[in-house]
Amino acid sequence: MDNENKPSAAARRQFLADTARMACGVGLLGLGVGLYARHARALPPAAIRPPGALPETEFSAACIRCGLCVRDCPYDILHLAKPEEPLSTGTPYFVARQLPCEMCEDIPCVKACPTGALDHFLKDINKSKMGLAVLVDHETCLNFLGLRCDICYRVCPVIDKAITLDRQVNVRTGRHTRFIPVVNSDHCTGCGKCEKACPTEVASIKVFPLYMAKGQLSSHYRLGWVEKEKAGGSLVAPDVEHRYNLPEGMKYESGKGLSPSVPSAPAPVSPPGSGSGLPRALQGSKL
Numbered sequence: 566m567d568n569e570n571k572p573s574a575a576a577r578r579q580f581l582a583d584t585a586r587m588a589c590g591v592g593l594l595g596l597g598v599g600l601y602a603r604h605a606r607a608l609p610p611a612a613i614r615p616p617g618a619l620p621e622t623e624f625s626a627a628c629i630r631c632g633l634c635v636r637d638c639p640y641d642i643l644h645l646a647k648p649e650e651p652l653s654t655g656t657p658y659f660v661a662r663q664l665p666c667e668m669c670e671d672i673p674c675v676k677a678c679p680t681g682a683l684d685h686f687l688k689d690i691n692k693s694k695m696g697l698a699v700l701v702d703h704e705t706c707l708n709f710l711g712l713r714c715d716i717c718y719r720v721c722p723v724i725d726k727a728i729t730l731d732r733q734v735n736v737r738t739g740r741h742t743r744f745i746p747v748v749n750s751d752h753c754t755g756c757g758k759c760e761k762a763c764p765t766e767v768a769s770i771k772v773f774p775l776y777m778a779k780g781q782l783s784s785h786y787r788l789g790w791v792e793k794e795k796a797g798g799s800l801v802a803p804d805v806e807h808r809y810n811l812p813e814g815m816k817y818e819s820g821k822g823l824s825p826s827v828p829s830a831p832a833p834v835s836p837p838g839s840g841s842g843l844p845r846a847l848q849g850s851k852l
Contacts, residue, residue: 612658613696613755613772615643616666617675617687621776627682630655634674634683640667643674661757661772666695668722668756691723696755697778698728698748698770706769708744711735717746717759717770726752728759746770750779 615634618624634657635643642664643657652658657674659666668690675683687693698717700706707714721728728746735741746759748770757772772778793800811817816826 611660611662612646612652613661613666613757613774615657615659615674615683616672616690616693616695616754617678617684618695619682619684621774624682625653625656627680628653628656629680629682631679632657633677633679637673637677639669639673640664642666659757661696661760662768663761665757665761666754668754668758691752691754693754693756694775696757696772696774697750698753698755698757698759698772699778700746700748700770702765702767702769705765705767706746707765708746711737711741711743713744714764715744715746716762716764718744720758720762722756722758723752723754727754 614621614624615638619627630645632645632655635645642659644659646652646654646656646658648654670690672687672690672693675685675687678685703709715730718724718728718730726749728748730744731747733743733745735743755772755775759770760768760772763770789800811823814826815823817823
């Protein structure tokens with residue numbers, strides 16, 4: 566009887582061991598897939614995609630990791646992400662502080678892309694949106710300290726559009742001018758030349774992916790000046806009198822506020838000859 570039970574017990578133990586191993590394997594596989602999915606969507610601040618790159622999620626899905634854009638970059642700026650790096654393995658990127666985009670007019674990296682992960686409709690490199698420059702540290706920027714430094718402005722390939730200099734009074738001295746860099750998001754291409762050229766030990770101006778650097782207004786906000794420009798003039802007809810919902814018998818005057826709409830009665834005027842201009846105590850008396 567005992568001999569008959571031995572094979573059954575051994576088989577049961579083997580089954581339990583196999584089940585445990587399978588469960589561990591499935592768990593590890595699920596963990597690996599989850600980590601890879603999160604890893605594939607990750608884009609560290611220093612990593613900038615090539616010109617014409619689609620939004621990150623779409624780019625990661627469309628890029629086949631072929632490396633043709635890296636091969637065709639004439640300045641060896643682009644790299645393919647390695648497994649140990651915190652972004653989707655095999656996808657192209659560059660680090661502006663190391664080597665910025667040289668803004669090739671023919672955009673060879675875009676032409677080399679076989680899938681459209683780099684948008685083939687991008688024909689003007691000055692309209693690319695690789696990222697957005699942000700003046701991240703006012704305490705170390707030489708311009709904010711009152712020292713004359715306009716390097717980021719000078720190296721900008723879209724000079725006087727992407728970066729301009731705002732003249733401000735140096736409060737510390739009271740008589741000098743500070744030239745403060747101002748980034749215009751409509752024209753900044755995110756090439757990274759400003760970050761590369763910044764003379765501070767850690768760049769005071771840095772390029773970030775657009776989703777990190779640029780906010781977005783909610784759709785319910787209406788900018789009156791923008792609407793006016795679109796309409797080509799005032800949105801309120803000038804001949805339409807504004808009407809206030811005021812209490813009855815009240816009126817509103819600009820700068821004065823509310824007042825009764827019926828004017829108060831004028832002060833009584835004495836009839837001619839009744840007062841003769843003398844004090845009341847002397848009126849009617851004979852001098």
